[in-house]
Amino acid sequence: MMSTLGFLLAISFVVSLVALGVLIWAIVNKQISAGKKEASLIFLDGEAGTMDDPSSASAQAVQDAHRFDVERAGIDKPGARVVLVLSTVSIFFLIVGSIFGVIASLKLHMPDWLAEYAFTTFGRARTIHLNFVAYGWLSVAGIGVALWILPRIFRTPLRRPKMAYMGGALWALGVLCGGIAVGSGWSDGLEWLEFPWQIDVILALGGAMMAWSAVETAMHRDVHHIYVSGWYYLAGLIWFPILFFIANIPGLHLGVQQATMNWWFAHNVLGLWLTPLGVGTAYYLIPKIIGKPIYSYSVSLLGFWGLALFYSQVGIHHLIGGPVPTWVVTLSVVHSVMMFIPVIAVAVNQHVTVAQNMWAFKQSMALRFVWTGALMYTAASFQGSIEAVRSVNSITHFTHYTVGHAHLGAYAFVSVVLFGAFYYMMPHLTGKRWPWPKLISLHYWLTVVGFAIYFLTLTVGGFFQGMELLDPDVAFADITRNILPYLEGRSLGGTMMTLGHIILGIHFFALLLAKRPAEGSKV
Amino acid sequence: MNKITPLLLGAAGILLFATLMLVILPGWQMRTADAPPALEPYTVQQLSGREQYIANGCVYCHSQQPRATGQTFADLARGWGRASTSGDYAYDSPHLLGTMRTGPDLLNVGARLPSRDWHLTHLYQPRAIFDWSIMPSYPYMFEVKDKAGTDDVVVKLPEAYAPAEGKVVVARQEALDLVAYLLSLQRTYPVSESEAGMRDRGFDAVIDSGKQ
């Protein structure tokens, strides 16, 4: 049995390498067309070479933005309401979820605060925070942005917008009910899967409706080639339902087998759902804002299939040193390190494109958010690959270091990219400019400084916590006393980040409520 | 890439392959092993207590998977017990392995702290025992009464934390169930060699069967 499993372990690794080898051969021999022509699909006639950022208040941007875009207006229109509603709902979950995050953080160094209110106890507040920001903010905002970008890259309006609208409403309802359930103590008990499976049915239904809308749009596309963002979005919309369905089947999983399923699910939600939303969005927005195609389009194929092949099997690095067979842990560790390949591929594309056009980074607030997020994706992935190695993991396992890493990925990468997408997208959707551009800058700095404090306190504190946990001579009391100042610092960082979200929310609603400029005037 | 169907089929296929490697195969390996004979299934009260553990999110601070001495002696020195194997969780649904040690590992807390009254004091107010503790207190699992009833379990508290005017703190059923579950957390029986072989041996200096 052991030799069979060891054999299968080796097979998995070899399969991934061979698949990538085939891909590289196909690219080199021009079997797959992925060059500048395909990369320029995001531009309409004459758009290439012009910076496009309606969040900027520069004179040139104002001049460019008022170009009456017949084709895009027609494409945007049927789906516009869906995207607007999804975006609005996501901001609500972002703010409420962030507030629960701050409550959870404060509870760790003020444990008797609000102790009589059961729904605020750390075990529930933390869970509401995670589920609201993952399923209520990131997923909803990500789907909204995807449903806006997909019609644009396919040059065809969103299909079945009413179905998508209904799906979004069901999803939001499901998340809200799930949060209330957890707050009152009804939880399925698995990390990332706490919503009771009865409520998950609503989520599954809503998600399926939104996914179908996207797939049907893709099937009716007006371009031959699918731009790279489309691969990520469409694949994510297939991956997430498979994951969600298998993970939530009641009564199927048990014991440690359920633990391996748990971490197969949770890490693939990060890598095969949230990451595609973030990377796909960045792949569209970076070249679109700058006005030049992505640096090396064929490399993006490597990035996509590498992500699929390697990321899907990294989940068990959450159980290193645990009661699971050695072979499955080693499998995940190896695949985690192999993730360097797709991450470097994406980094080459996105960072070189911006680095060659730093003027755009300085001028465009939307690009500033998006590229900061893309940089954080590279950082988070590199950190994750290193963290999965057994010797490092021995120190970081069970500590706050992992919490810092998780937020580097889910927040500093995906959330920040989505912030940038909002700042870019909303003027296009509503036809109005952002009322107070200084607030965008304030939001950016609150995010950057707040998150830097958050990440540094947890990383440093968590590292020391891990070293002490490994030392038999250190009393647990001392470990707890030593971590306290870092937890207080994290509350400070988290509060700043939440303040940024509230500012985004205020600005967002101000935009929605602002009067549309009169006909004929420059938008 | 230009075609939807191969893209989606390829993506789905890769994920299903990963599911095979990460979910199906390990599951087959672990669940076809028998549950350890020394491990009793949970009683009704213990299961009810387990629901309380889940409802209050204890798993987000407490793990239930002590590490092997090949990796570190620290878990053993803290009295967290021998390295766990998959059989120890044979009756666990959902699993509560946990990923954080803001608080200590609890897989053997019933062996380490077998006193019901200690747990009731600790749940009501952890800082009554550990002044450095950041664990939440759970006053809503208890009731302050003027006088204890005949069947009531009174929580033992020092003067500093006892309610005023001679009132007593009585444990609600949730607290008693939760403590019953905590006391059932004992995996001190020895494990067979094949069981020990099924945990992660990647840290062992010498990987030979039976030795930890």
Add this chain to the structure above:
Amino acid sequence: MFSRKKRPAQRVEDIDPAFDPWEQSRPIPLFVIAIFIALAIWGALNYVGDLAPERASQMPELPVTTTVPDNAPAPGADVPVLVHQGNASVWSCASCHGDQGQGSGQTPKLAGLAQAYIVKQLQDFAAGTRSNESMRYVATQLTLAEINAVAAYYATLPLPATAAPETGANMARGRELNLHGDWKQDIPACVTCHGAQGEGLGTAFPRLAGQQPEYLFSQLAAWKGGSRHNSPQSLMDDIAARMSSADMWAVSQYFGSLQPADVK
């Protein structure tokens, strides 16, 4: 599918020579500097707080006494109420230490330990020279009479059976350390002080034979780490400091498996 009109690519200078009016050229916004200063002040306050003398604990201090009562209660005398029921604030001894004083896991076996030794340990828990929060909670709420009574009770209890050693226990190393020590690392033989059969000696050196292995290991780690420092002449502090974790565990398991009447 669509024809791209050839258009000369715009040069960088054509895009926007002037920065946005609202994006000032100041490289670091003022409020970032303000936050930095606020953080620096907070950090400084943290250090000052750490260097300030520790606040006295809330627990009442038990007066430390050196007198040892010379009369143990006769066998069959009344069991102190504290042992099986505790009182309004203190848990019963048996609820952790077992109905026969046999202990469990990290909780030590009390049965058969010398009365004066138990009294000293309870006083040390209260004083803080031996660190265990649960025992400090208990010891600071007992009177001296109560301490003497429970200690006398446990001293008279018969020794319970010991558990078999785990598979994989390094019994050879444990026996070696017990009988001969390891003078390459300046570790003396345990028998020197704790008796030829690990039965203990007088009131300063407790019985080790049959004691809970996890308890012994945790105490060796506590001496090494400094949370226990009540050993006469710091003997155990120094010995434990020189032991590796593997040796600590080996010797703990060895003693744990020793039957009371074992002969080497």
